[in-house]
Amino acid sequence: MKRILILGAGTAGTIMANKLRKSLDREDWEITIIDREKIHYYQPGLLFIPFGIYNKNDVIKPKSDFIPAGVNLIFQEISRIDATDNRVLLGNGKSLEYDFLVIATGAHLEPSETPGMLDKLWHKEIFDFYTLEGALALNEYFRDWPGGKLVMAITEMPFKCPVAPIEFVCLAEAFFTRKGMREKVDISLVTPLAGAFTKPVATRMLSDLLEEKNIHIVPDFYIEHIDNDNKKLVSYDEKEVPFDVLTIIPMNKGADFIGTCGLGDDMNFVPVNKNTLQHEEHKNIFAIGDGAALPTSKAGSVAHFSAEILFENIMSAIENRPLTAHFDGHSNCYIETGYGKGALIDFNYDTEPLPGTFPLPGIGPFGLLKNTKINHYGKLMFRWIYWHILLKGKQLPIEAEMSMAGKRVVNY
Ligand SMILES: Cc1cc2nc3c(=O)[nH]c(=O)nc-3n(C[C@H](O)[C@H](O)[C@H](O)COP(=O)(O)OP(=O)(O)OC[C@H]3O[C@@H](n4cnc5c(N)ncnc54)[C@H](O)[C@@H]3O)c2cc1C
Numbered sequence: 001m002k003r004i005l006i007l008g009a010g011t012a013g014t015i016m017a018n019k020l021r022k023s024l025d026r027e028d029w030e031i032t033i034i035d036r037e038k039i040h041y042y043q044p045g046l047l048f049i050p051f052g053i054y055n056k057n058d059v060i061k062p063k064s065d066f067i068p069a070g071v072n073l074i075f076q077e078i079s080r081i082d083a084t085d086n087r088v089l090l091g092n093g094k095s096l097e098y099d100f101l102v103i104a105t106g107a108h109l110e111p112s113e114t115p116g117m118l119d120k121l122w123h124k125e126i127f128d129f130y131t132l133e134g135a136l137a138l139n140e141y142f143r144d145w146p147g148g149k150l151v152m153a154i155t156e157m158p159f160k161c162p163v164a165p166i167e168f169v170c171l172a173e174a175f176f177t178r179k180g181m182r183e184k185v186d187i188s189l190v191t192p193l194a195g196a197f198t199k200p201v202a203t204r205m206l207s208d209l210l211e212e213k214n215i216h217i218v219p220d221f222y223i224e225h226i227d228n229d230n231k232k233l234v235s236y237d238e239k240e241v242p243f244d245v246l247t248i249i250p251m252n253k254g255a256d257f258i259g260t261c262g263l264g265d266d267m268n269f270v271p272v273n274k275n276t277l278q279h280e281e282h283k284n285i286f287a288i289g290d291g292a293a294l295p296t297s298k299a300g301s302v303a304h305f306s307a308e309i310l311f312e313n314i315m316s317a318i319e320n321r322p323l324t325a326h327f328d329g330h331s332n333c334y335i336e337t338g339y340g341k342g343a344l345i346d347f348n349y350d351t352e353p354l355p356g357t358f359p360l361p362g363i364g365p366f367g368l369l370k371n372t373k374i375n376h377y378g379k380l381m382f383r384w385i386y387w388h389i390l391l392k393g394k395q396l397p398i399e400a401e402m403s404m405a406g407k408r409v410v411n412y
Contacts, residue, residue: 012289013104018393116226147184148244174338296329334379342375
């Protein structure tokens, strides 16, 4: 009996467990998946909680509902990988051996890395919305906030779902307009980037959109500390941004045990070949999802597309064949923009988000870098697709590889 261990039963690990179990003979292959948490969070849904669009029950389900029969599910802390002995150590002192290891332990928040973030205002006037607790606390706070300076700040790159802060400020703008108090709320997006997004064409479209909504962008701002007494962000070059309420994306890091066992980079993300997803040093170790150090977005869509490639490559590795499936960095993200509309971006390692239609040229129905109602419905539909199709490793009618069909090449 040979063994595959999957570390992390989030988006990527769950998809891999489903795909591998369907194809590998149960007599020959034992598959085990390990996670410390029993609840699966639909993380894209956290964005909607501060504004009362979703509640807690819309974003949580038991992890066990999505792990197929024939896969051992263990709820335990993962403490260490011993890559020379092909062994993983768990928090309860037990160890598990593997023939192949899939690391899918994602990215988590490290608010303690920024001085002042966890001081007296944390979850009182400084909030994150990347955790259920943070999103719920913000929902409570917004109920009777009289208005003032609302600052949405990004601490550091990379972080999961790079469009989420843009969506947050757009939804906040619509929320306070609906409450009849928009003129009392000054909204800013503070970012270490030079603009609203990482790539020029999308940055241009998104910056124009924010300007139309009277949302200010404060670019090139690297937060050094948060001054709780005077309620302001202070940058390394001593610029300051005052706030009444601050929503923040704390530093994102890979799992601590990745760092301590020497398999990660300085942010504890796992360096893998960006096309095959195989670890640079240990050929029976692969990494997928937010926990992998890949030069594309940390996004559920990336986990989903790359799972198809990783599945093929693991099947090849098992049969001692060369790894011929290549991940191109494909990412596809709906961007909620408020008032029942949304935008969509589709890109990969080499092609930045471009305008056009998706998935069908000229037909769509979704518009790339366009603010449309149908894109908003795409985003809402995605939750159902996530729970019922994506996590279960079923096929979606979208190719893992990015297509240029429907895209219009433009330069700014
Ligand atoms: C607010 C928000 C909005 C988002 N919106 C979108 C969107 O619109 N579109 C999109 O494509 N993506 C979006 N994302 C990103 C998407 O949710 C993630 O990219 C995706 O879930 C990553 O999957 P993963 O499997 O790599 O990590 P996760 O799903 O986070 O899973 C990692 C798992 O590893 C476990 N784990 C970690 N360390 C240990 C340990 N030491 N021991 C045991 N278990 C451990 C964790 O408990 C977790 O279950 C959003 C994310 C957020 C936070």
